[in-house]
Amino acid sequence: xxxxxxxxxxxxxxxxxxxxxxxxxxxxxxxxxxxxxxxxxxxxxxxxxxxxxxxxxxxxxxxxxxxxxxxxxxxxxxxxxxxxxxxxxxxxxxxxxxxxxxxxxxxxxxxxxxxxxxxxxxxxxxxxxxxxxxxxxxxxxxxxxxxxxxxxxxxxxxxxxxxxxxxxxxxxxxxxxxxxxxxxxxxxxxxxxxxxxxxxxxxxxxxxxxxxxxxxxxxxxxxxxxxxxxxxxxxxxxxxxxxxxxxxxxxxxxxxxxxxxxxxxxxxxxxxxxxxx
Amino acid sequence: xxxxxxxxxxxxxxxxxxxxxxxxxxxxxxxxxxxxxxxxxxxxxxxxxxxxxxxxxxxxxxxxxxxxxxxxxxxxxxxxxxxxxxxxxxxxxxxxxxxxxxxxxxxxxxxxxxxxxxxxxxxxxxxxxxxxxxxxxxxxxxxxxxxxxxxxxxxxxxxxxxxxxxxxxxxxxxxxxxxxxxxxxxxxxxxxxxxx
Numbered sequence: 236x237x238x239x240x241x242x243x244x245x246x247x248x249x250x251x252x253x254x255x256x257x258x259x260x261x262x263x264x265x266x267x268x269x270x271x272x273x274x275x276x277x278x279x280x281x282x283x284x285x286x287x288x289x290x291x292x293x294x295x296x297x298x299x300x301x302x303x304x305x306x307x308x309x310x311x312x313x314x315x316x317x318x319x320x321x322x323x324x325x326x327x328x329x330x331x332x333x334x335x336x337x338x339x340x341x342x343x344x345x346x347x348x349x350x351x352x353x354x355x356x357x358x359x360x361x362x363x364x365x366x367x368x369x370x371x372x373x374x375x376x377x378x379x380x381x382x383x384x385x386x387x388x389x390x391x392x393x394x395x396x397x398x399x400x401x402x403x404x405x406x407x408x409x410x411x412x413x414x415x416x417x418x419x420x421x422x423x424x425x426x427x428x429x430x431x432x433x434x435x436x437x438x439x440x441x442x443x444x445x446x447x448x449x450x451x452x453x454x455x456x457x458x459x460x461x462x463x464x465x466x467x468x469x470x471x472x473x474x475x476x477x478x479x480x481x482x483x484x485x486x487x488x489x490x491x492x493x494x495x496x497x498x499x500x501x502x503x504x505x506x507x508x509x510x511x512x
Numbered sequence: 513x514x515x516x517x518x519x520x521x522x523x524x525x526x527x528x529x530x531x532x533x534x535x536x537x538x539x540x541x542x543x544x545x546x547x548x549x550x551x552x553x554x555x556x557x558x559x560x561x562x563x564x565x566x567x568x569x570x571x572x573x574x575x576x577x578x579x580x581x582x583x584x585x586x587x588x589x590x591x592x593x594x595x596x597x598x599x600x601x602x603x604x605x606x607x608x609x610x611x612x613x614x615x616x617x618x619x620x621x622x623x624x625x626x627x628x629x630x631x632x633x634x635x636x637x638x639x640x641x642x643x644x645x646x647x648x649x650x651x652x653x654x655x656x657x658x659x660x661x662x663x664x665x666x667x668x669x670x671x672x673x674x675x676x677x678x679x680x681x682x683x684x685x686x687x688x689x690x691x692x693x694x695x696x697x698x699x700x701x702x703x704x705x706x707x708x
Contacts, residue, residue, distance in 0.1 A: 249691035250673040255666035296556035
């Protein structure tokens, strides 16, 4: 990086505080100011710059931008939670408890839907491909992980598209106690729920995952169900529901379709934020 | 007006903003919503003024708020208000968006972390808060035409000082001088507004 002396920096200060330097020049000035007493002069000139922003007439952005930003932030938060899962609060009104078979052993893989992850996973697969046959199982597992990541990414994109619609709310679903599953959902203005989930145990036989909306202290309302294959991801869209602001979306595993009350434990749970103002 | 330290005041809205940013740092989505609702119009207006394109302005605002969401822990209270920090990110990224249209410019990807704030606030900045848009317009109107043009091309045009010199067919040294004198004149104009 270019290094400037004090006289050079003083000469560049007006352009610096206005953001009118090339970025490399700007970085060099910033570095100099970190160790130089020209700070007072920079502050004297720069103090008025924020007021230039006040001269712009306010223009409202499109309403959908709010939903899009919140959905992306929710997805980002969900990805962070997938890195370090924390138990979700158990706040479900008196559902019926029922015994449940032990969950099958998990693969211990934390799903991330980012492109960066996919690129890294692909690189790992390529590298392993050159090794001996006893690594084949590992490669097969990673390939499955990549397929799962891609499926989840598609599901998330569906959620983001729904979240960007005017009036949509966003839900980040955290894992229930003892589970690693998570996801995001959008609740459209008509109450229909678009859901993307990862790290779900595969369903067996007639088993399904049932999605619920919970409004206030009312009993959970079943909104639809789906099966899950070995990839552990799911994409689901419900019919319109009564879900409004602050609704809770929850997921349980049921012995078969048609459950009217949720069977504990809660697999995943989250509260809606929004809606778009 | 290098006022004494005791003149330093902190408006309630700034305290609220700082509290909201703490919640953003903790990953609270409602806090980001609150911040967005408070500053969305201002952020979008600045981005739209600089980029001149609604789609580009939306991208900038989205990128800026997600940058704040991911890097709220980098905000330093000593460097000024949350509003100034946020809008400096919007400005920086708007300028990047404009410069990215140049055929030969290499810029960091927009996913890069938010820029450091350029300068520390001084005492005057603190006490001058509360100045309204009319006072700022008045201060800006007190500048000479060439000074105002230099400031506007720099701040809203996304141009570098070298590009301003080329655009206005003016020696670079003169452009630097106009920007410096323009900033100082605007400061004097705002101070006069405060004294009235």
